[in-house]
Amino acid sequence: MERAVHLGKNPVHPDVHATAQRGLRRLNGGSRAAADDTAMHTRSLPAVGAPCRRSMLRWLCALVLCGGTGAVCAAAPAPAGLTLAQRYAALVSGPARPLAPGVYLESAEEAQRARGEVLARLDLPYATAAAVLADAQAWCRLLMLHPNIKHCLPGTGGGQGVLLDLTMAAQRDGLFGQEHPLQLSWTTVARNASHLAVELMAERGPMGTRDYRIGFELAPLEAGASVMRLVYSSAFTAAGLWMAQAYVATVARHRVGFTVVDTDAEGRPVHVRGVRAAIERNTMRFHLAVQSWLAVQPQPPEQRVARAIETWFDASERHAAQLHEVEREEYVARKTAEFARGADQEAPPGRR
Numbered sequence: 428m429e430r431a432v433h434l435g436k437n438p439v440h441p442d443v444h445a446t447a448q449r450g451l452r453r454l455n456g457g458s459r460a461a462a463d464d465t466a467m468h469t470r471s472l473p474a475v476g477a478p479c480r481r482s483m484l485r486w487l488c489a490l491v492l493c494g495g496t497g498a499v500c501a502a503a504p505a506p507a508g509l510t511l512a513q514r515y516a517a518l519v520s521g522p523a524r525p526l527a528p529g530v531y532l533e534s535a536e537e538a539q540r541a542r543g544e545v546l547a548r549l550d551l552p553y554a555t556a557a558a559v560l561a562d563a564q565a566w567c568r569l570l571m572l573h574p575n576i577k578h579c580l581p582g583t584g585g586g587q588g589v590l591l592d593l594t595m596a597a598q599r600d601g602l603f604g605q606e607h608p609l610q611l612s613w614t615t616v617a618r619n620a621s622h623l624a625v626e627l628m629a630e631r632g633p634m635g636t637r638d639y640r641i642g643f644e645l646a647p648l649e650a651g652a653s654v655m656r657l658v659y660s661s662a663f664t665a666a667g668l669w670m671a672q673a674y675v676a677t678v679a680r681h682r683v684g685f686t687v688v689d690t691d692a693e694g695r696p697v698h699v700r701g702v703r704a705a706i707e708r709n710t711m712r713f714h715l716a717v718q719s720w721l722a723v724q725p726q727p728p729e730q731r732v733a734r735a736i737e738t739w740f741d742a743s744e745r746h747a748a749q750l751h752e753v754e755r756e757e758y759v760a761r762k763t764a765e766f767a768r769g770a771d772q773e774a775p776p777g778r779r
Contacts (some may be wrong), residue, residue, distance in 0.1 A: 436517045494778075511622075511646040515546055515654045527745065532685050532711065534774040536703040542637075542660035543710030549721065553647035556655075556721055557623040560645060563589040563613045565770075566627065568732065569720035572739040573712045574752060577765050579608065581613070588614040595633050607633035610689055622646050635667020641713060657717065668702075670711055675701045684708060698749075708749050736762045738739055 455576060509517070518531050526532050529548035535541070549556055559565050567579035570593065578594035610760040616624035623645040632639030641660040663671060675682070684704030689697040699707065719739040723731045738759050743750040753761075 452620070506692060511546070511644055511654045511656055512648055514656075515548065515648070516547060526711075527684055532707060533741075534684070534686060534699075534707045534710070536701075536706070540660065540662040541702050541706040542658060543706045543712040544656065544658045545710055546654065546656050547714065547718075548648065549645075549653045550651070551653055552651055553621070553623075553653040553723055555643065555724075556653050557618070558626065559614060559621055559721060559724055560717070561618055562641065563591065565720060566613060566625070567591055568712075570767065571765060572716040572719055572735060572762070573709075574758065578769055580769065588612045591627065594632070609633050609638075609639070632661055634663045634670050635763055636661040636671075637667070638662040643717070655717065656713075657710065657714050657715055658773070659706065661706075671702050671705070675705060682708070683749060685711065685746070693709040695750055704749075711746065711750065712743070715739055718742065732766050733763065736766075 441660035482617055499610060518525075519529075523531055525716045531546045532543065534543040537652050563581045567581050570591070571579050575595050577596050578591055578592070580592045582590045582592060589612075589614050591611040593611060594606050595609055596606040609632060611627040611629050614626050614628075616626050618624075623643075625643050627641040627643075629639040631637055639661045640658070642656075642660075644656040646653050646654055682704060683698035686699040686703070686707065687696040688699045691697055696703070716739060719742060720731075722738050723734040726734050736759055740755050744755075
């Protein structure tokens with residue numbers, strides 16, 4: 428299945444042609460990973476005003492709206508071989524605007540699948556961040572910072588994987604307010620002196636989702652910094668897609684994502700809505716969870732959870748238009764209680 432990238436409908440920009448030429452000269456190969464990079468790099472470029480015909484621009488044409496009609500073009504395979512550091516450098520030097528300093532987001536939606544991806548700089552040495560994020564227990568802690576994850580308990584699994592038992596539920600009672608169990612297989616895909624990759628996946632997710640995945644990669648940048656890539660995706664059964672569409676049309680009808688898809692009559696940005704917006708919001712929630720858990724590591728162990736809860740909420744409020752759901756006091760109280768229940772379940776029977 429080909430991947431589609433959605434961009435805004437604006438007049439031709441004079442730099443589009445030059446940007447495409449530079450990209451084609453700079454990169455070689457033909458992998459989907461580099462297509463992701465190009466899609467993210469060109470996310471903020473305006474759409475062209477006529478169908479693209481020149482072979483030199485074929486790569487870019489697959490990433491923009493053809494003819495300004497609103498139809499979505501499928502992404503063509505793009506050059507391979509870029510490291511995380513090279514991808515990040517291309518974003519920094521390109522036209523894409525970060526959501527926050529050093530943070531870039533892109534997303535895609537197909538017929539029954541949606542995905543979001545964040546590429547971001549971390550002001551931590553690679554070795555320091557990798558030591559924390561190569562641990563399944565740490566992932567349980569940081570996943571629970573997500574407002575809708577109420578419980579996470581690591582167990583054991585076959586091979587090199589660890590099974591994480593999660594409970595998910597909406598923050599407030601509503602259309603989908605009941606709890607939903609989710610068992611994620613946590614696996615270390617790669618770990619060495621310059622690359623960490625872990626994957627969390629479930630064949631079946633909550634509320635009619637399937638192929639539920641969180642992929643994470645980490646690599647060093649310059650001294651004292653590193654770059655992370657987080658991909659969140661899921662596919663939908665027919666029933667799951669109906670539930671997702673019902674949710675975004677009712678409970679979440681006023682919620683928006685981060686991608687600007689148009690401007691209104693007064694020139695103000697119009698943000699994406701619907702299932703793709705929901706994927707973007709969750710991708711950012713998981714990204715902020717990673718950053719928040721890393722940020723509190725210098726604290727004494729007994730203080731980390733409380734500080735991470737506060738840190739996550741403060742970070743989410745910088746994107747209040749997309750991520751604000753409850754007030755600080757309510758979020759902190761709920762998360763404090765949820766972590767306390769989890770700690771009680773993890774304790775040996777004699778210490779409960």
